[in-house]
Amino acid sequence: MTQAAFPDLRLRRTRRTGWSRAMVRETTLSPSNLIWPLFVCDGAGAEEPISSLPGVSRWSVDRIVDRARDAVAAGIPCLALFPYTQADRRTEDGSEALNPDNLMCRATAAIKQALGDDIGVLTDVALDPYTSHGQDGLIDATGYVLNDETVDVLVGQALNQARAGADIIAPSDMMDGRIGAIREALEVEGFCHVQIMSYAAKYASAFYGPFRDAVGSRGLLKGDKKTYQMDPANAEEALREVAQDLAEGADSVMVKPGLPYLDIVRAVKDHFAVPVYAYQVSGEYAMIEAAVAAGAGDRDALVLETLLAFRRAGASGVLTYHALHAARLLNE
Numbered sequence: 001m002t003q004a005a006f007p008d009l010r011l012r013r014t015r016r017t018g019w020s021r022a023m024v025r026e027t028t029l030s031p032s033n034l035i036w037p038l039f040v041c042d043g044a045g046a047e048e049p050i051s052s053l054p055g056v057s058r059w060s061v062d063r064i065v066d067r068a069r070d071a072v073a074a075g076i077p078c079l080a081l082f083p084y085t086q087a088d089r090r091t092e093d094g095s096e097a098l099n100p101d102n103l104m105c106r107a108t109a110a111i112k113q114a115l116g117d118d119i120g121v122l123t124d125v126a127l128d129p130y131t132s133h134g135q136d137g138l139i140d141a142t143g144y145v146l147n148d149e150t151v152d153v154l155v156g157q158a159l160n161q162a163r164a165g166a167d168i169i170a171p172s173d174m175m176d177g178r179i180g181a182i183r184e185a186l187e188v189e190g191f192c193h194v195q196i197m198s199y200a201a202k203y204a205s206a207f208y209g210p211f212r213d214a215v216g217s218r219g220l221l222k223g224d225k226k227t228y229q230m231d232p233a234n235a236e237e238a239l240r241e242v243a244q245d246l247a248e249g250a251d252s253v254m255v256k257p258g259l260p261y262l263d264i265v266r267a268v269k270d271h272f273a274v275p276v277y278a279y280q281v282s283g284e285y286a287m288i289e290a291a292v293a294a295g296a297g298d299r300d301a302l303v304l305e306t307l308l309a310f311r312r313a314g315a316s317g318v319l320t321y322h323a324l325h326a327a328r329l330l331n332e
Protein backbone atom coordinates (compact mmCIF):
# COMPACT_ATOMS: atom_id res chain seq x y z
CA MET A 1 0.00 0.00 0.00
CA THR A 2 1.29 3.43 -0.85
CA GLN A 3 0.26 6.28 1.38
CA ALA A 4 0.14 9.97 0.72
CA ALA A 5 3.17 12.08 1.57
CA PHE A 6 3.39 15.27 3.60
CA PRO A 7 1.68 17.70 3.42
CA ASP A 8 -1.26 15.69 2.07
CA LEU A 9 -0.47 13.19 4.79
CA ARG A 10 -0.70 14.86 8.20
CA LEU A 11 -0.98 12.14 10.82
CA ARG A 12 -1.72 14.72 13.50
CA ARG A 13 -5.04 15.60 11.79
CA THR A 14 -6.98 12.79 13.46
CA ARG A 15 -5.33 13.48 16.84
CA ARG A 16 -6.49 17.07 17.20
CA THR A 17 -9.69 16.52 19.20
CA GLY A 18 -10.96 14.02 21.72
CA TRP A 19 -13.87 12.87 19.56
CA SER A 20 -11.53 12.20 16.66
CA ARG A 21 -9.00 10.32 18.79
CA ALA A 22 -11.88 8.18 20.03
CA MET A 23 -12.91 7.39 16.45
CA VAL A 24 -9.51 6.06 15.40
CA ARG A 25 -8.63 4.27 18.67
CA GLU A 26 -7.56 0.71 17.83
CA THR A 27 -7.65 -0.90 21.28
CA THR A 28 -10.16 -0.97 24.10
CA LEU A 29 -9.80 -1.73 27.79
CA SER A 30 -12.77 -2.58 29.98
CA PRO A 31 -13.30 -4.14 33.43
CA SER A 32 -14.16 -7.41 31.66
CA ASN A 33 -10.49 -7.62 30.61
CA LEU A 34 -9.33 -7.82 34.22
CA ILE A 35 -8.72 -10.74 36.58
CA TRP A 36 -8.14 -9.79 40.22
CA PRO A 37 -5.66 -11.89 42.26
CA LEU A 38 -6.59 -12.15 45.95
CA PHE A 39 -4.65 -13.63 48.87
CA VAL A 40 -6.51 -15.68 51.49
CA CYS A 41 -5.42 -16.04 55.12
CA ASP A 42 -6.68 -17.82 58.23
CA GLY A 43 -8.86 -16.24 60.86
CA ALA A 44 -12.12 -14.32 60.90
CA GLY A 45 -12.59 -10.66 60.07
CA ALA A 46 -8.89 -10.53 59.19
CA GLU A 47 -7.05 -8.16 56.87
CA GLU A 48 -3.25 -8.47 56.75
CA PRO A 49 -1.47 -5.78 54.70
CA ILE A 50 1.54 -6.98 52.66
CA SER A 51 4.35 -4.47 53.10
CA SER A 52 6.14 -5.18 49.81
CA LEU A 53 2.79 -4.83 47.98
CA PRO A 54 1.49 -1.51 49.34
CA GLY A 55 -2.30 -1.38 48.99
CA VAL A 56 -2.68 -5.19 48.79
CA SER A 57 -3.82 -7.31 51.75
CA ARG A 58 -4.53 -10.90 52.61
CA TRP A 59 -8.17 -11.45 53.58
CA SER A 60 -9.78 -14.14 55.70
CA VAL A 61 -12.43 -16.27 54.01
CA ASP A 62 -15.36 -14.24 55.35
CA ARG A 63 -13.87 -10.99 54.06
CA ILE A 64 -12.82 -12.43 50.68
CA VAL A 65 -16.52 -12.70 49.90
CA ASP A 66 -16.86 -8.92 50.32
CA ARG A 67 -13.94 -8.41 47.95
CA ALA A 68 -15.72 -10.67 45.46
CA ARG A 69 -18.81 -8.46 45.79
CA ASP A 70 -16.63 -5.41 45.10
CA ALA A 71 -15.36 -7.11 41.96
CA VAL A 72 -18.85 -7.94 40.72
CA ALA A 73 -20.00 -4.37 41.35
CA ALA A 74 -17.04 -3.07 39.32
CA GLY A 75 -17.65 -5.47 36.40
CA ILE A 76 -14.60 -7.70 36.98
CA PRO A 77 -15.49 -11.17 35.66
CA CYS A 78 -12.99 -13.35 37.51
CA LEU A 79 -10.90 -13.65 40.68
CA ALA A 80 -7.61 -15.56 41.09
CA LEU A 81 -7.06 -17.02 44.56
CA PHE A 82 -3.78 -17.68 46.38
CA PRO A 83 -3.37 -18.93 49.96
CA TYR A 84 -1.09 -17.88 52.79
CA THR A 85 -0.41 -21.22 54.46
CA GLN A 86 0.76 -21.08 58.08
CA ALA A 87 4.29 -22.42 58.60
CA ASP A 88 3.02 -25.33 60.73
CA ARG A 89 0.92 -26.62 57.82
CA ARG A 90 3.77 -26.52 55.33
CA THR A 91 5.47 -29.83 54.65
CA GLU A 92 8.14 -31.25 52.38
CA ASP A 93 5.42 -32.78 50.16
CA GLY A 94 2.95 -29.87 50.28
CA SER A 95 0.11 -32.19 51.27
CA GLU A 96 -2.03 -29.28 52.54
CA ALA A 97 -2.76 -28.71 48.83
CA LEU A 98 -4.85 -31.90 48.96
CA ASN A 99 -6.81 -30.97 52.09
CA PRO A 100 -10.48 -30.48 51.07
CA ASP A 101 -10.80 -27.97 53.90
CA ASN A 102 -7.75 -25.86 53.01
CA LEU A 103 -7.93 -22.09 52.58
CA MET A 104 -8.32 -22.24 48.82
CA CYS A 105 -11.25 -24.64 48.98
CA ARG A 106 -12.98 -22.73 51.77
CA ALA A 107 -12.58 -19.41 49.97
CA THR A 108 -13.73 -20.85 46.65
CA ALA A 109 -16.80 -22.46 48.20
CA ALA A 110 -17.70 -19.31 50.13
CA ILE A 111 -17.49 -17.11 47.02
CA LYS A 112 -19.44 -19.56 44.88
CA GLN A 113 -22.11 -19.97 47.56
CA ALA A 114 -22.55 -16.21 47.89
CA LEU A 115 -22.29 -15.19 44.25
CA GLY A 116 -22.77 -18.26 42.04
CA ASP A 117 -22.12 -17.54 38.38
CA ASP A 118 -21.98 -13.76 38.94
CA ILE A 119 -18.19 -14.19 39.04
CA GLY A 120 -15.61 -16.79 38.05
CA VAL A 121 -13.09 -18.26 40.47
CA LEU A 122 -9.68 -19.22 39.10
CA THR A 123 -7.52 -21.36 41.37
CA ASP A 124 -3.75 -21.72 41.35
CA VAL A 125 -2.31 -25.22 40.97
CA ALA A 126 1.30 -25.52 42.19
CA LEU A 127 2.81 -26.57 45.50
CA ASP A 128 4.86 -23.50 46.45
CA PRO A 129 2.30 -22.07 48.90
CA TYR A 130 2.27 -25.42 50.75
CA THR A 131 5.86 -26.74 50.74
CA SER A 132 8.39 -26.18 53.51
CA HIS A 133 11.05 -25.51 50.84
CA GLY A 134 9.05 -23.09 48.69
CA GLN A 135 9.52 -25.00 45.43
CA ASP A 136 6.48 -25.62 43.20
CA GLY A 137 6.83 -29.42 43.30
CA LEU A 138 8.23 -32.46 45.07
CA ILE A 139 12.02 -32.49 45.40
CA ASP A 140 14.61 -35.26 45.50
CA ALA A 141 17.58 -35.46 47.90
CA THR A 142 19.53 -32.93 45.83
CA GLY A 143 16.64 -30.44 45.79
CA TYR A 144 15.78 -31.10 42.14
CA VAL A 145 12.06 -30.71 41.43
CA LEU A 146 10.68 -34.04 40.20
CA ASN A 147 8.36 -33.80 37.20
CA ASP A 148 6.14 -36.89 36.99
CA GLU A 149 5.79 -37.36 40.74
CA THR A 150 4.77 -33.71 41.05
CA VAL A 151 2.20 -34.04 38.26
CA ASP A 152 0.46 -36.81 40.22
CA VAL A 153 0.05 -34.46 43.19
CA LEU A 154 -1.07 -31.55 40.98
CA VAL A 155 -3.86 -33.71 39.57
CA GLY A 156 -5.10 -34.32 43.11
CA GLN A 157 -4.80 -30.61 43.90
CA ALA A 158 -6.79 -29.65 40.79
CA LEU A 159 -9.57 -32.16 41.61
CA ASN A 160 -9.66 -30.89 45.19
CA GLN A 161 -10.24 -27.36 43.87
CA ALA A 162 -12.81 -28.47 41.29
CA ARG A 163 -14.81 -30.23 44.03
CA ALA A 164 -14.83 -26.96 46.00
CA GLY A 165 -16.35 -25.19 42.98
CA ALA A 166 -13.40 -23.74 41.05
CA ASP A 167 -14.41 -22.53 37.58
CA ILE A 168 -10.92 -22.28 36.09
CA ILE A 169 -7.95 -24.40 37.10
CA ALA A 170 -4.71 -22.49 36.54
CA PRO A 171 -1.57 -24.62 36.80
CA SER A 172 1.39 -22.31 37.43
CA ASP A 173 3.98 -25.00 38.19
CA MET A 174 5.60 -25.47 34.73
CA MET A 175 5.87 -29.27 35.00
CA ASP A 176 5.72 -31.05 31.63
CA GLY A 177 2.52 -32.97 30.94
CA ARG A 178 0.38 -31.61 33.76
CA ILE A 179 -2.29 -30.07 31.52
CA GLY A 180 -3.10 -33.40 29.86
CA ALA A 181 -3.12 -35.24 33.18
CA ILE A 182 -5.40 -32.66 34.82
CA ARG A 183 -7.72 -32.49 31.82
CA GLU A 184 -8.14 -36.26 31.78
CA ALA A 185 -8.85 -36.41 35.51
CA LEU A 186 -11.41 -33.60 35.26
CA GLU A 187 -13.25 -35.47 32.49
CA VAL A 188 -13.23 -38.75 34.42
CA GLU A 189 -14.46 -37.10 37.62
CA GLY A 190 -17.36 -35.29 35.93
CA PHE A 191 -15.88 -31.80 35.69
CA CYS A 192 -16.09 -31.40 31.92
CA HIS A 193 -17.13 -27.74 32.25
CA VAL A 194 -14.14 -26.72 34.35
CA GLN A 195 -11.73 -24.65 32.28
CA ILE A 196 -7.95 -24.82 32.34
CA MET A 197 -5.96 -21.62 31.96
CA SER A 198 -2.38 -22.77 31.66
CA TYR A 199 0.54 -20.71 32.86
CA ALA A 200 2.17 -21.91 29.64
CA ALA A 201 5.07 -19.47 29.29
CA LYS A 202 6.12 -18.66 32.84
CA TYR A 203 9.61 -17.26 33.14
CA ALA A 204 12.11 -17.63 35.99
CA SER A 205 11.80 -13.94 36.76
CA ALA A 206 13.15 -11.49 39.32
CA PHE A 207 9.73 -9.81 39.41
CA TYR A 208 8.04 -12.32 41.77
CA GLY A 209 9.54 -11.17 45.09
CA PRO A 210 6.52 -9.49 46.70
CA PHE A 211 4.27 -12.43 45.75
CA ARG A 212 6.52 -14.73 47.74
CA ASP A 213 5.99 -12.46 50.74
CA ALA A 214 2.25 -12.56 50.12
CA VAL A 215 2.06 -16.39 50.20
CA GLY A 216 4.80 -16.71 52.83
CA SER A 217 7.41 -18.58 50.79
CA ARG A 218 10.13 -15.93 50.41
CA GLY A 219 12.20 -16.93 53.45
CA LEU A 220 11.78 -20.65 52.72
CA LEU A 221 12.93 -20.77 49.12
CA LYS A 222 16.53 -21.80 48.66
CA GLY A 223 18.02 -21.40 45.22
CA ASP A 224 15.84 -20.57 42.24
CA LYS A 225 13.25 -22.09 39.88
CA LYS A 226 15.37 -22.14 36.73
CA THR A 227 15.11 -25.92 36.22
CA TYR A 228 11.39 -25.64 35.46
CA GLN A 229 10.47 -22.02 34.73
CA MET A 230 11.63 -20.56 31.41
CA ASP A 231 14.84 -18.69 30.65
CA PRO A 232 14.03 -14.97 30.06
CA ALA A 233 16.26 -15.17 26.97
CA ASN A 234 13.88 -17.50 25.11
CA ALA A 235 10.94 -16.72 22.85
CA GLU A 236 10.69 -19.66 20.41
CA GLU A 237 10.57 -22.02 23.37
CA ALA A 238 7.47 -20.17 24.63
CA LEU A 239 5.67 -21.17 21.44
CA ARG A 240 6.55 -24.83 22.05
CA GLU A 241 5.28 -24.57 25.62
CA VAL A 242 2.00 -23.05 24.43
CA ALA A 243 1.61 -25.64 21.64
CA GLN A 244 2.05 -28.45 24.13
CA ASP A 245 -0.49 -27.10 26.61
CA LEU A 246 -3.08 -26.41 23.91
CA ALA A 247 -2.61 -29.93 22.54
CA GLU A 248 -3.17 -31.31 26.04
CA GLY A 249 -6.47 -29.48 26.53
CA ALA A 250 -5.86 -25.97 27.86
CA ASP A 251 -8.73 -23.57 27.08
CA SER A 252 -6.53 -20.50 27.38
CA VAL A 253 -2.88 -19.75 28.03
CA MET A 254 -0.95 -17.24 30.05
CA VAL A 255 2.33 -15.40 29.66
CA LYS A 256 4.05 -14.31 32.87
CA PRO A 257 5.46 -11.79 33.85
CA GLY A 258 3.67 -9.13 31.83
CA LEU A 259 5.16 -5.88 30.56
CA PRO A 260 8.73 -7.13 29.94
CA TYR A 261 7.23 -10.03 27.93
CA LEU A 262 4.74 -8.27 25.63
CA ASP A 263 6.67 -9.63 22.64
CA ILE A 264 5.77 -13.14 23.85
CA VAL A 265 2.10 -12.19 24.25
CA ARG A 266 2.02 -10.91 20.68
CA ALA A 267 3.87 -13.93 19.28
CA VAL A 268 1.54 -16.39 21.03
CA LYS A 269 -1.55 -14.51 19.83
CA ASP A 270 -0.30 -14.40 16.24
CA HIS A 271 0.71 -18.07 16.16
CA PHE A 272 -2.23 -19.70 17.90
CA ALA A 273 -5.24 -17.33 17.78
CA VAL A 274 -6.47 -18.51 21.18
CA PRO A 275 -7.32 -16.51 24.32
CA VAL A 276 -4.02 -15.29 25.77
CA TYR A 277 -3.75 -13.75 29.22
CA ALA A 278 -0.86 -11.90 30.78
CA TYR A 279 0.05 -11.63 34.44
CA GLN A 280 1.22 -8.19 35.52
CA VAL A 281 3.09 -9.66 38.46
CA SER A 282 3.82 -8.43 41.96
CA GLY A 283 7.17 -6.81 41.12
CA GLU A 284 5.53 -4.86 38.30
CA TYR A 285 2.80 -3.68 40.67
CA ALA A 286 5.44 -2.70 43.24
CA MET A 287 7.42 -0.77 40.62
CA ILE A 288 4.37 1.33 39.73
CA GLU A 289 3.61 1.98 43.40
CA ALA A 290 7.26 2.90 44.06
CA ALA A 291 7.19 5.32 41.14
CA VAL A 292 4.04 6.92 42.51
CA ALA A 293 5.53 7.15 46.02
CA ALA A 294 8.64 8.79 44.57
CA GLY A 295 6.56 11.38 42.75
CA ALA A 296 7.74 9.99 39.41
CA GLY A 297 4.34 9.32 37.93
CA ASP A 298 0.56 9.42 38.30
CA ARG A 299 -0.93 6.12 39.50
CA ASP A 300 -4.15 6.25 37.50
CA ALA A 301 -2.37 7.11 34.26
CA LEU A 302 0.36 4.51 34.78
CA VAL A 303 -2.14 1.77 35.60
CA LEU A 304 -4.41 2.43 32.64
CA GLU A 305 -1.55 2.85 30.16
CA THR A 306 0.15 -0.39 31.18
CA LEU A 307 -3.12 -2.34 31.05
CA LEU A 308 -3.98 -0.91 27.64
CA ALA A 309 -0.53 -1.99 26.41
CA PHE A 310 -1.36 -5.61 27.23
CA ARG A 311 -4.53 -5.35 25.18
CA ARG A 312 -2.63 -3.77 22.28
CA ALA A 313 -0.17 -6.68 22.38
CA GLY A 314 -3.06 -9.11 21.93
CA ALA A 315 -4.02 -10.13 25.46
CA SER A 316 -7.66 -11.02 26.09
CA GLY A 317 -7.14 -10.02 29.68
CA VAL A 318 -4.68 -9.23 32.43
CA LEU A 319 -4.22 -10.56 35.94
CA THR A 320 -3.34 -7.46 37.94
CA TYR A 321 -3.31 -6.41 41.58
CA HIS A 322 -4.59 -3.04 40.34
CA ALA A 323 -7.74 -4.69 38.93
CA LEU A 324 -10.30 -3.16 41.29
CA HIS A 325 -8.75 0.31 41.09
CA ALA A 326 -8.53 0.11 37.30
CA ALA A 327 -12.09 -1.17 36.92
CA ARG A 328 -13.40 1.69 39.04
CA LEU A 329 -11.45 4.20 36.93
CA LEU A 330 -12.85 2.67 33.75
CA ASN A 331 -16.38 2.88 35.14
CA GLU A 332 -16.09 6.60 36.01
Ligand SMILES: NCC(=O)CCC(=O)O
Residues within 6 Å of the ligand: 124, 126, 172, 207, 208, 209, 210, 211, 212, 280, 281, 282, 283
Ligand atom coordinates in the same frame (compact mmCIF):
# COMPACT_ATOMS: atom_id res chain seq x y z
N1 LIG B 1 1.59 -18.41 40.55
C1 LIG B 1 1.31 -17.04 40.70
C2 LIG B 1 2.53 -16.24 40.86
O1 LIG B 1 3.63 -16.77 40.93
C3 LIG B 1 2.38 -14.74 40.89
C4 LIG B 1 3.70 -14.04 40.84
C5 LIG B 1 3.64 -12.57 41.16
O2 LIG B 1 2.60 -11.90 41.20
O3 LIG B 1 4.73 -12.05 41.38
Ligand SMILES: [Mg+2]
Residues within 6 Å of the ligand: 174, 175, 176, 177, 200, 241, 244, 245
Ligand atom coordinates in the same frame (compact mmCIF):
# COMPACT_ATOMS: atom_id res chain seq x y z
MG1 LIG C 1 4.92 -26.59 29.86
